[in-house]
Amino acid sequence: MAEANKPEIKKIAAAKTMRKLMADHFYELDRAAKDRYPKVAWCTSVGPAELLRAMGFLVYFPENHGAMLGATRMASETIPAANAIGYSPDICSYLTSDIGAFLQDRTPLSDAYKGITAIPKPDVLVYNTNQCREVLDWFSWYGTHWSKPVIGIECYRGVSEVTDVHVEGIAGQIEAMVPTLEDVSGEKFDIDRLREAVRLSRQCSNLWKEVLETAATTPSPLTFFDSTIHMAPAVVMRGTQLAIDYYNELIPELKTRIADKVAAVEGERLRLYWEGMPIWGRLRDLATLFLELRTCMVASTYANSWIFTALDGDDPFRSMARAYTELFIVRSDPCKEKYLEEMIDTFGVDGIVFHDSKTCPSNTNCRYGMAQRLQERLGIPSITIAGDLNDLRCYSDEQAKTQIEAFVEQLAGRVGAPS
Numbered sequence: 483m484a485e486a487n488k489p490e491i492k493k494i495a496a497a498k499t500m501r502k503l504m505a506d507h508f509y510e511l512d513r514a515a516k517d518r519y520p521k522v523a524w525c526t527s528v529g530p531a532e533l534l535r536a537m538g539f540l541v542y543f544p545e546n547h548g549a550m551l552g553a554t555r556m557a558s559e560t561i562p563a564a565n566a567i568g569y570s571p572d573i574c575s576y577l578t579s580d581i582g583a584f585l586q587d588r589t590p591l592s593d594a595y596k597g598i599t600a601i602p603k604p605d606v607l608v609y610n611t612n613q614c615r616e617v618l619d620w621f622s623w624y625g626t627h628w629s630k631p632v633i634g635i636e637c638y639r640g641v642s643e644v645t646d647v648h649v650e651g652i653a654g655q656i657e658a659m660v661p662t663l664e665d666v667s668g669e670k671f672d673i674d675r676l677r678e679a680v681r682l683s684r685q686c687s688n689l690w691k692e693v694l695e696t697a698a699t700t701p702s703p704l705t706f707f708d709s710t711i712h713m714a715p716a717v718v719m720r721g722t723q724l725a726i727d728y729y730n731e732l733i734p735e736l737k738t739r740i741a742d743k744v745a746a747v748e749g750e751r752l753r754l755y756w757e758g759m760p761i762w763g764r765l766r767d768l769a770t771l772f773l774e775l776r777t778c779m780v781a782s783t784y785a786n787s788w789i790f791t792a793l794d795g796d797d798p799f800r801s802m803a804r805a806y807t808e809l810f811i812v813r814s815d816p817c818k819e820k821y822l823e824e825m826i827d828t829f830g831v832d833g834i835v836f837h838d839s840k841t842c843p844s845n846t847n848c849r850y851g852m853a854q855r856l857q858e859r860l861g862i863p864s865i866t867i868a869g870d871l872n873d874l875r876c877y878s879d880e881q882a883k884t885q886i887e888a889f890v891e892q893l894a895g896r897v898g899a900p901s
C-alpha cells in the first residue's frame with residue numbers, strides 16, 4: 483500500500499488526560515523515593531495494591547516499567563546485561579529487561595519525564611505469584627540488592643472452581659502481611675481505609691469493563707492495541723479516585739463514537755481476539771497492519787485481566803482473595819476455554835490470534851492443544867504467532883506479517899467478507 487494511502491490509527495482524545503495522569507504518577511513516586519515519604523511499595527500487577535494504598539504507600543508496578551522497556555525497545559539493549567549475571571534469555575523478558583536496565587543505570591522514565599533519573603527505590607516489595615513464580619525471583623533480586631523486605635502471596639494454580647478453601651487460604655496470606663506493612667509504613671492498619679480502597683478498585687474495574695465492552699459493538703470503537711494504552715490507569719491506579727475519573731472521561735468518548743458509527747478500524751470487515759501477551763515493541767506495526775487489512779482486534783485476555791468483579795468493600799480480604807484467584811491466568815484449561823467461548827460470543831469474534839510468547843509460558847495458552855480444541859468444539863479458527871513480550875529476537879516481522887495476511891484472507895473467504 484502506498485505510504486499516502488495508508489490508514490491512520492484514530493486518536494482517542496482522552497489520551498491527553500492519561501498522559502498527564504501517568505506523568506503525575508511517576509513524578510509523585512520519584513518525589514516520594516527522594517523524600518523517603520510517603521513510603522514506596524513495589525507491587526506485582528495483581529498483587530494486593532488495595533491493601534498497600536490503605537496503609538499509606540505509594541505503589542509502583544515494575545511490570546508497567548517492563549512494558550515501557552518493551553514499547554520503547556530499550557529492552558533489546560538491556561536484556562543482555564541480565565543474561566550476563568546469570569538470568570537466562572529463556573526466562574521472563576520483563577525481569578531480564580528490567581534488571582538489565584537497572585544494571586546499566588537506565589530507565590525509559592528518564593526519556594519520558596524530565597528530571598527523573600531512576601526507578602523509585604522501594605521500602606517494601608510485595609508480590610503475588612498468581613501470574614507466575616518469576617515475579618518472586620524478580621522482586622527478590624531487588625530486595626537483596628537494597629536489603630528491603632520481600633513479602634507476598636503464594637497463589638493456587640490450575641484452579642477449576644474457586645472455592646472457600648482457596649478464598650480462605652489467600653485471604654489469610656493477605657492479612658498476614660499487615661504486621662510487616664505496619665512496621666515499614668509506620669501506620670496502623672485501618673479496616674475502613676481498606677474497605678474504601680477496595681470499593682474504589684471495584685469501581686475502576688467496573689468502568690474498565692465498560693470501556694472494553696464498547697468493542698462488542700459493530701463496528702468497534704476500540705481495538706486491543708488502544709486498550710493496551712488506555713489500561714494504564716486500571717493497572718497502576720486501581721484503588722484511587724484518579725483511575726475512576728479517567729474512565730468517566732473515556733467512556734463518553736467511546737459512546738459518542740458508537741452513536742456516530744465511528745469505527746476504530748475504517749471499513750471493519752473481520753473481528754479477531756488476541757490471546758497472550760502484547761508484543762510491546764511491535765504494537766504500532768501490528769495495529770497498522772490490522773488497520774490495512776480492515777480487521778479489528780476487538781478483545782483480548784490481556785486487557786481483561788484487570789477486571790475484578792469479585793471485589794467488595796464490605797468483605798475486603800476475602801473479596802480480594804476471590805478476585806485474585808478468579809484471574810484467567812491461574813485457572814484450569816477447561817475454565818479458560820469456557821471463558822474464551824464467552825468472549826468469542828460476546829464480541830462476535832471471527833478468529834483468534836494466539837501469541838506464543840517465548841519467555842512467558844504462564845501467559846501463553848497455545849502449547850497444550852487449546853487452539854485445536856476450540857477449533858473442534860466451536861469451529862473457531864486461529865493462528866499462532868511466535869514472538870515475545872519484550873525480546874524481539876524471538877519475533878520475525880516478515881513471518882508474522884505473512885501468517886497474519888494469509889489468516890485474514892482465509893477468514894474473509896470463510897465469512898464472505900468483502901475484499
Ligand code: SF4
Binds near residue numbers: 574575615617759844
Ligand atoms: S506473567 Fe509472564 S510477563 Fe508477566 S512477570 Fe510473569 S513471566 Fe513475566
